[in-house]
Amino acid sequence: xxxxxxxxxxxxxxxxxxxxxxxxxxxxxxxxxxxxxxxxxxxxxxxxxxxxxxxxxxxxxxxxxxxxxxxxxxxxxxxxxxxxxxxxxxxxxxxxxxxxxxxxxxxxxxxxxxxxxxxxxxxxxxxxxxxxxxxxxxxxxxxxxxxxxxxxxxxxxxxxxxxxxxxxxxxxxxxxxxxxxxxxxxxxxxxxxxxxxxxxxxxxxxxxxxxx
Amino acid sequence: xxxxxxxxxxxxxxxxxxxxxxxxxxxxxxxxxxxxxxxxxxxxxxxxxxxxxxxxxxxxxxxxxxxxxxxxxxxxxxxxxxxxxxxxxxxxxxxxxxxxxxxxxxxxxxxxxxxxxxxxxxxxxxxxxxxxxxxxxxxxxxxxxxxxxxxxxxxxxxxxxxxxxxxxxxxxxxxxxxxxxxxxxxxxxxxxxxxxxxxxxxxxxxxxxxxxxxxxxxxxxxxxxxxxxxxxxxxxxxxxxxxxx
Amino acid sequence: xxxxxxxxxxxxxxxxxxxxxxxxxxxxxxxxxxxxxxxxxxxxxxxxxxxxxxxxxxxxxxxxxxxxxxxxxxxxxxxxxxxxxxxxxxxxxxxxxxxxxxxxxxxxxxxxxxxxxxxxxxxxxxxxxxxxxxxxxxxxxxxxxxxxxxxxxxxxxxxxxxxxxxxxxxxxxxxxxxxxxxxxxxxxxxxxxxxxxxxxxxxxxxxxxxxxxxxxxxxxxxxxxxxxxxxxxxxxxxxxxxxxxxxxxxxxxxxxxxxxxxxxxxxxxxxxxxxxxxxxxxxxxxxxxxxxxxxxxxxxxxxxxxxxxxxxxxxxxxxxxxxxxxxxxxxxxxxxxxxxxxxxxxxxxxxxxxxxxxxxxxxxxxxxxxxxxxxxxxxxxxxxxxxxxxxxxxxxxxxxxxxxxxxxxxxxxxxxxxxxxxxxxxxxxxxxxxxxxxxxxxxxxxxxxxxxxxxxxxxxxxxxxxxxxxxxxxxxxxxxxxxxx
Numbered sequence: 001x002x003x004x005x006x007x008x009x010x011x012x013x014x015x016x017x018x019x020x021x022x023x024x025x026x027x028x029x030x031x032x033x034x035x036x037x038x039x040x041x042x043x044x045x046x047x048x049x050x051x052x053x054x055x056x057x058x059x060x061x062x063x064x065x066x067x068x069x070x071x072x073x074x075x076x077x078x079x080x081x082x083x084x085x086x087x088x089x090x091x092x093x094x095x096x097x098x099x100x101x102x103x104x105x106x107x108x109x110x111x112x113x114x115x116x117x118x119x120x121x122x123x124x125x126x127x128x129x130x131x132x133x134x135x136x137x138x139x140x141x142x143x144x145x146x147x148x149x150x151x152x153x154x155x156x157x158x159x160x161x162x163x164x165x166x167x168x169x170x171x172x173x174x175x176x177x178x179x180x181x182x183x184x185x186x187x188x189x190x191x192x193x194x195x196x197x198x199x200x201x202x203x204x205x206x207x208x209x210x211x212x
Numbered sequence: 213x214x215x216x217x218x219x220x221x222x223x224x225x226x227x228x229x230x231x232x233x234x235x236x237x238x239x240x241x242x243x244x245x246x247x248x249x250x251x252x253x254x255x256x257x258x259x260x261x262x263x264x265x266x267x268x269x270x271x272x273x274x275x276x277x278x279x280x281x282x283x284x285x286x287x288x289x290x291x292x293x294x295x296x297x298x299x300x301x302x303x304x305x306x307x308x309x310x311x312x313x314x315x316x317x318x319x320x321x322x323x324x325x326x327x328x329x330x331x332x333x334x335x336x337x338x339x340x341x342x343x344x345x346x347x348x349x350x351x352x353x354x355x356x357x358x359x360x361x362x363x364x365x366x367x368x369x370x371x372x373x374x375x376x377x378x379x380x381x382x383x384x385x386x387x388x389x390x391x392x393x394x395x396x397x398x399x400x401x402x403x404x405x406x407x408x409x410x411x412x413x414x415x416x417x418x419x420x421x422x423x424x425x426x427x428x429x430x431x432x433x434x435x436x437x438x439x440x441x442x443x444x445x446x447x448x449x450x451x452x453x454x455x456x457x
Numbered sequence: 458x459x460x461x462x463x464x465x466x467x468x469x470x471x472x473x474x475x476x477x478x479x480x481x482x483x484x485x486x487x488x489x490x491x492x493x494x495x496x497x498x499x500x501x502x503x504x505x506x507x508x509x510x511x512x513x514x515x516x517x518x519x520x521x522x523x524x525x526x527x528x529x530x531x532x533x534x535x536x537x538x539x540x541x542x543x544x545x546x547x548x549x550x551x552x553x554x555x556x557x558x559x560x561x562x563x564x565x566x567x568x569x570x571x572x573x574x575x576x577x578x579x580x581x582x583x584x585x586x587x588x589x590x591x592x593x594x595x596x597x598x599x600x601x602x603x604x605x606x607x608x609x610x611x612x613x614x615x616x617x618x619x620x621x622x623x624x625x626x627x628x629x630x631x632x633x634x635x636x637x638x639x640x641x642x643x644x645x646x647x648x649x650x651x652x653x654x655x656x657x658x659x660x661x662x663x664x665x666x667x668x669x670x671x672x673x674x675x676x677x678x679x680x681x682x683x684x685x686x687x688x689x690x691x692x693x694x695x696x697x698x699x700x701x702x703x704x705x706x707x708x709x710x711x712x713x714x715x716x717x718x719x720x721x722x723x724x725x726x727x728x729x730x731x732x733x734x735x736x737x738x739x740x741x742x743x744x745x746x747x748x749x750x751x752x753x754x755x756x757x758x759x760x761x762x763x764x765x766x767x768x769x770x771x772x773x774x775x776x777x778x779x780x781x782x783x784x785x786x787x788x789x790x791x792x793x794x795x796x797x798x799x800x801x802x803x804x805x806x807x808x809x810x811x812x813x814x815x816x817x818x819x820x821x822x823x824x825x826x827x828x829x830x831x832x833x834x835x836x837x838x839x840x841x842x843x844x845x846x847x848x849x850x851x852x853x854x855x856x857x858x859x860x861x862x863x864x865x866x867x868x869x870x871x872x873x874x875x876x877x878x879x880x881x882x883x884x885x886x887x888x889x890x891x892x893x894x895x896x897x898x899x900x901x902x903x904x905x906x907x908x909x910x911x912x913x914x915x916x917x918x919x920x921x922x923x924x925x926x927x928x929x930x931x932x933x934x935x936x937x938x939x940x941x942x
Contacts, residue, residue, distance in 0.1 A: 201689025
């Protein structure tokens with residue numbers, strides 16, 4: 001088996017070894033838009049528009065102190081009473097009127113029985129309505145954000161960037177982490193191209209937007 | 213201007229009226245038309261079917277014949293596409309620097325008929341009268357390889373009496389595709405059925421294009437179905453001075 | 458040691474298979490509706506991108522550069538993946554890839570008599586027919602992508618790269634689900650069917666210990682892998698099992714993490730007409746306390762390195778499997794995917810299949826196109842598919858001409874005759890006159906009927922005007938004579 005590696009690499013070298021190198025990596029042209037062109041307000045407006053377009057729910061608050069209340073509101077709208085959070089989730093952001101379950105390496109079966117998960121995230125892309133999780137600290141591990149049917153994600157306005165390149169640049173230091181990008185709830189169009197919300201991932205996505 | 217006409221082998225043999233019309237339009241506009249009788253084929257049929265070796269002498273023949281032309285007019289977008297997409301590559305593969313230099317120098321002087329009129333000669337009104345409803349099928353090669361854009365439509369809009377009707381799904385291929393039409397006759401005809409339906413849907417009396425190859429395909433379907441819609445190369449409409457269909 | 462692509466060895470030539478497909482009105486209606494829908498959504502989402510062409514240029518340049526240095530980037534990927542706790546295996550062909558996968562599955566499920574694995578949509582696994590190999594080894598593969606489930610339950614073949622079950626309508630899906638899931642009460646509402654799939658798979662996601670995936674991108678710089686999906690079944694398969702095995706074609710590697718900024722913009726808009734697909738998962742090896750405890754990559758060649766020699770053929774490997782060329786193709790629109798006799802269908806299939814595996818049926822694939830150029834226009838990495846089709850046609854002709862049968866074939870003789878005629882004015886004009894005279898045998902009024910040989914394919918379905926008595930050059934000559942007289 002081990003020589004499969006040498007054989008394949010040998011085939012490649014035989015094929016392209018002497019080929020002219022048209023473009024070195026650093027000389028690859030990147031004429032596309034790498035920086036956004038919108039001002040702060042327009043950028044946030046775009047994010048909200050994109051989130052709504054893909055069936056996400058938005059709860060807007062001002063200061064950090066209001067986050068707990070917004071989470072409570074999201075739970076109330078969904079008819080839910082308890083919420084799962086990672087151990088590192090800030091205590092002062094928790095809803096006061098809901099049961100809080102902390103993920104202390106919970107077993108899969110326990111996670112599957114829980115309806116709602118509450119996390120933070122690393123960044124958000126306005127142009128595509130995408131939130132990005134790198135699954136550390138209050139963002140929770142991957143399974144935690146996947147099994148519950150409702151995902152409430154707390155997003156700071158200053159975490160929002162306009163374009164995909166800006167977002168990847170913003171999370172570049174986490175590029176070796178496990179990472180999930182989420183654009184709206186789970187969906188499929190596999191049956192007659194009819195878009196159906198919610199297949200295996202969370203069927204409901206609520207974004208709590210806070211801060212300056 | 214002294215304009216050399218490369219009429220294309222299939223137009224020469226099957227659609228002589230197109231060559232006649234091109235000549236009339238250009239002469240009416242005060243140009244001198246030349247037709248080198250030794251011309252034959254641009255090599256597209258051979259090249260696109262995979263007979264690459266066989267196409268080379270035809271390319272050489274074309275280049276030889278038109279090397280000194282001021283401009284070359286070709287009433288077939290797909291022949292021009294063959295030249296622009298492949299001649300350079302073929303000449304490079306031949307390792308013949310004189311041939312390559314000739315190709316490089318000649319190509320910028322070769323124009324598809326509507327390009328020549330609307331872009332090179334900057335003439336949109338060619339003095340035509342054609343009191344009929346017409347729909348325009350943008351052939352794939354004119355659209356996606358020559359990028360002629362709205363040049364043909366600008367020409368048609370200046371024709372007196374002509375009503376231009378928009379063709380639904382106009383950018384979809386008619387199913388001709390050269391030898392595809394016979395190698396994959398069943399699929400070709402299925403594609404034609406959709407194009408034909410769109411043509412009929414416009415209610416136009418005439419369907420036109422820059423390529424008689426597509427028009428031959430569309431005619432084949434329309435006529436078999438007993439439709440009265442006529443197919444005409446754009447040159448024939450632009451040559452018209454109002455005579456009945 | 459042999460390259461194998463799906464079940465192509467039993468496939469019929471394209472014109473034959475297409476004829477069957479054309480008779481299936483249901484299939485054609487489904488394919489049309491699906492491709493029209495995606496095509497429309499794609500156009501909308503591309504229009505809102507002012508830098509679309511620049512993104513295409515960069516994507517193409519990154520891919521071309523990577524393929525030119527493929528050995529270096531694969532080694533870099535291997536090193537970084539293993540540093541992160543993954544293990545990289547190399548497979549020369551389909552059998553070797555399957556053997557590695559089966560070996561790993563057995564190793565991790567020692568003592569279990571009934572082994573199941575959950576799978577997230579991977580064309581590469583279809584290419585190597587992994588499910589067939591797993592079943593033969595007593596392992597049950599469970600496809601979890603909704604469309605793949607439909608294909609698997611129907612013992613069917615995928616007919617599209619991105620939406621493999623687009624040839625099935627809701628009633629067909631309902632019947633399959635009723636039978637396989639024992640749920641006779643299911644309706645044909647897509648919500649109902651999707652809900653059934655969720656319920657059916659949830660318990661399997663929780664209990665199956667081994668997951669199998671493909672990859673959209675493998676990142677050399679980090680050793681990371683990226684999977685792009687919509688339903689969340691991908692996240693399930695990549696997160697919940699203890700062991701993850703990812704089968705990755707060697708051409709899927711990209712140099713750096715930041716290159717994703719190009720591909721993650723191009724792929725979703727091209728594939729499904731979304732600004733971004735619901736989920737992208739990225740991971741590097743194993744992550745303590747999160748997801749699989751063991752991660753294996755199988756890097757697959759299976760004919761790919763053969764395509765590296767020729768610069769034009771190499772371009773084929775730039776494909777990111779978005780399926781936009783299928784949705785844009787007027788031929789695919791009529792026939793659907795099965796006519797291509799390969800899991801890789803449409804324009805990309807017509808160039809990829811014959812290059813990966815030289816088979817009799819795949820020789821017809823380069824001709825399964827009118828060269829209309831719609832595929833090239835939408836390709837997010839600018840693969841010049843029409844040019845490659847013509848290049849492959851050249852190869853087919855040269856191979857044919859090397860045999861006596863090929864030399865004497867009607868088409869070759871006709872092409873040689875025409876080429877000779879076109880090389881001399883005298884012979885060309887003589888041929889013209891011969892055609893004008895010869896057509897009398899087939900002439901009915903001003904039409905030609907029942908032409909012989911290949912031309913019969915024309916007159917069988919379409920009318921054809923008779924050849925005029927006077928060619929253009931005849932007119933020109935008579936006119937010059939008139940002028941000089």
